Amino acid sequence: MNLKKENVLIVDDNYDMLNLLQRHLKSFDYYTYKASSVNEALDVLKHNTIDLLITDLNIPDINGIELLKYAEEHYPLLPKLIITGLPSIENVVRAIKSGALDYLIKPFTAEELQKAIQNSSQKRKPIVENIHDKAENNYAGITGCSKKFKNLVEIIKRVENNKVSVLIEGESGTGKELIAKAIHFKGAFSNMPFISVNCSGIPENLIESELFGYVKGAFTGAGESRIGFFQAASGGTIFLDEIGTASLALQTRLLRVLQEKEITKVGSRTPEKLDVRIIAATNDDLFQMVQKGTFREDLYYRLNVINIKTEPLRERKEDIIHLLNNFIKKYSAELNKPGITINSKVTEILLRYSWPGNVRELENVIQNMIVMSDDTIELQHIPEHLKYHIPEQKGTLKSLKEYEKEQIIKVLAAVNNNKTKAAQILQIDRKTLNQKIM
Ligand SMILES: Nc1ncnc2c1ncn2[C@@H]1O[C@H](COP(=O)(O)OP(=O)(O)OP(=O)(O)O)[C@@H](O)[C@H]1O
Ligand SMILES: [Mg+2]
Structure with missing residues (x-):
């Protein structure tokens, strides 16, 4: 299960460098996605939940800076790290301005890489705190804090x-x-x-x-x-x-x-x-x-x-936190459980999930978790189909077992975690299904 492992996307046009990075990252217990062009990187970002982006600056087709800018706009919470062979101060400054949290100069050692990663995750934006500072984040019941949400409100006001x-x-x-x-x-x-x-x-x-x-x-x-x-x-x-x-x-x-x-x-x-x-x-x-x-x-x-x-929730992760806080506030009052809190590990899993049912699904999941918990929402209160969710790994070849797991998860999600229905669709009995998702 790929729940705790963080997913790192590494982008470099040099395959030796990609392999070297992958080896190091594997030894630090990260899961890696490799991309040798910006287009490939965008594809990975679009189809997977990525926790850290490490990119070279000098990529032939589109510059690494452009990738950083794109990632900053679409995935503002994603920590970004750059590696560069030709360290010009000007380039590094541009990269930092475009959202990179740290940089690394080639060649580097495993320790230097690890330090840079730690450094950038420490500088990671304090998402939850940030949200409460935002002034206007509710428009006729539509809430959010992402740029996409703001653009939406802008259009509504115009029409x-x-x-x-x-x-x-x-x-x-x-x-x-x-x-x-x-x-x-x-x-x-x-x-x-x-x-x-x-x-x-x-x-x-x-x-x-x-x-x-x-x-x-x-x-x-x-x-x-x-x-x-x-x-x-x-x-x-x-x-x-x-x-x-x-x-x-x-x-x-x-x-x-x-x-x-x-x-x-x-x-x-x-x-x-x-x-x-x-x-x-x-x-x-x-x-x-x-x-x-x-x-x-x-x-x-x-x-x-x-x-x-309207944008799917998985493409505006910062709204997930925002909506999460809002729904917790709303339903804890409605269900008479004031002051309920949420374990940060739960938040992490919710952020990594792909939310095929979008806000409606998030709202249902939160209601469900509040009902199931006492004063803190813990890991055991997360509905099963979320726990067993593995981000789609486009472009990588998978084993039959992995395919099976993914298929089970998809079906469970589609039938709202109803195991009897899921077993019927998968044409296996409930007991087998239970064993497979253990
Ligand atoms: N930005 C948001 N802020 C707060 N609640 C939201 C937001 N977006 C959706 N919701 C809530 O999610 C649920 C689903 O929203 P809605 O019914 O408008 O979706 P829809 O796009 O019309 O879905 P469908 O295509 O299935 O009809 C509703 O309970 C709605 O209040
Ligand atoms: Mg509708």
């Missing part, structure tokens, strides 16, 4: 007071609905209605009447006139959730509304003017669907005037 269409794209549980509500309830039309429509839930034969309403006598059973979703949202916002699941028939109707900005009730001939803001959300790749012909291109462009992409 909340006008009625341009917004498309929110992102993985499940990343807060798409929360953002849609923030735009509406923070904006100038917050006293008007917010109507949420799940696009997967409208039966084909009811699309027209659900969206546009009907007049009395329009069809058998239409005893009274009724307004549809669009008119219900009049003056406010209609939230088209899961737009990627909309049938082609629904897409066509929606497009017509967006083009004509008016609707006609079923059974009526009089079009009525419409004044609503449209916010759509999806966890599908709509652009790809357009390309494949399963989503109408014209509708895509009408919806996608302003695009908001």
